[in-house]
Amino acid sequence: MSDIKKNKSRKIIRIAIYSLIFIFVVIQFFPVDRTNPPVKNEPTWDSPKTKGYAIRACYDCHSNKTKWPxxxxxxxxxxxxxxxxxxxxxxxxxxxxGTGDGKEAAEVVEHGIMPLSSYIILHPIANLTDEEKAEFVKGLVATFGRKEKKGEDD
Ligand code: HEC
Incomplete structure (x- = not known):
């Protein structure tokens, strides 16, 4: 490559990097809602253990007690x-x-749909062992009952 061409591509790379940095800084100013509204009504858990599992594996996305990392x-x-x-x-x-909520919770845990896998990678504590999962599913059924999702045959 000639020196002129080399300089030109270096310049392009430099501009690209500066642009990315600029964009990164600018997007930090976009507002993001990280509020934790007040707790209104909690389910009557069948046992503190079930609640404990829920806090461990679900509360960050399914409660108003989100721990924002x-x-x-x-x-x-x-x-x-x-x-x-x-x-x-x-x-x-x-x-x-609300009464009747959570009937699908047992199923999504049983099938490993919840918690989200991207979440588990960053929160290994939410990764329940098979035994814990089985116990949690039992507790979820005892607390909420269970309803299979429609349109799924497994
Ligand atoms: C990282 C965030 C996150 C965590 C942790 C999480 N969920 Fe979810 N959950 C979601 C999101 C997002 C949706 C909505 C998914 C959609 O609409 O496709 C959802 C949907 C659900 C639904 C509705 C499923 C449906 O298809 O209608 C249930 C039930 C549920 N989650 C239960 C749980 C339970 C139980 C746990 C704990 C074991 C849990 N989730 C953990 C983010 C999370």
């Missing part, structure tokens, strides 16, 4: 985290519990 303050990761919490709470919120 440091990385949830850094865009763009913060957007994913806030979005998970928002849609998690919309589907099932253990802090705004």
């Amino acid at each position: 440091l990385y949830s303050y850094v865009a763009p990761i913060s957007w994913f985290v806030a979005d998970h919490v928002k849609s998690g709470r919309e589907d099932l919120n253990f802090s705004e519990y």
Whole structure:
């Protein structure tokens, strides 16, 4: 490569890096909702143990007691985290519990759909052993009953 060409590509790389840094800084100013609204109504858990499992593996996305990790303050990761919490709470919120909620909880835990795998990687404590999972599922059924999701044959 000629020197002129080399200089040109270096310049392009430099501009690209500066642009990325600039974008990274700018997106930090986009507002992200990390609020924990007050706890209104909690389910009547069948045992403290079941509640303990839920706190360990579910509360960050399905309650108003979310522990916001440091990385949830850094865009763009913060957007994913806030979005998970928002849609998690919309589907099932253990802090705004309504009668009849949570009937699908046993099934999603049993099938390993919940907690989300991306969450487990960053929160190994939420990774329940098979025994813990079985115990948790039992507790969830005792607390909420169970309903299989429609349209799934397994
Ligand atoms: C990292 C965040 C996160 C964690 C932790 C988490 N969930 Fe979820 N959960 C979600 C999101 C996001 C949705 C909405 C998924 C969707 O709409 O596709 C959801 C949906 C659900 C649903 C509704 C499923 C459906 O398809 O209708 C149930 C039930 C549920 N979660 C139970 C649990 C239970 C029980 C735990 C703990 C073992 C748990 N979740 C842990 C984020 C999470």
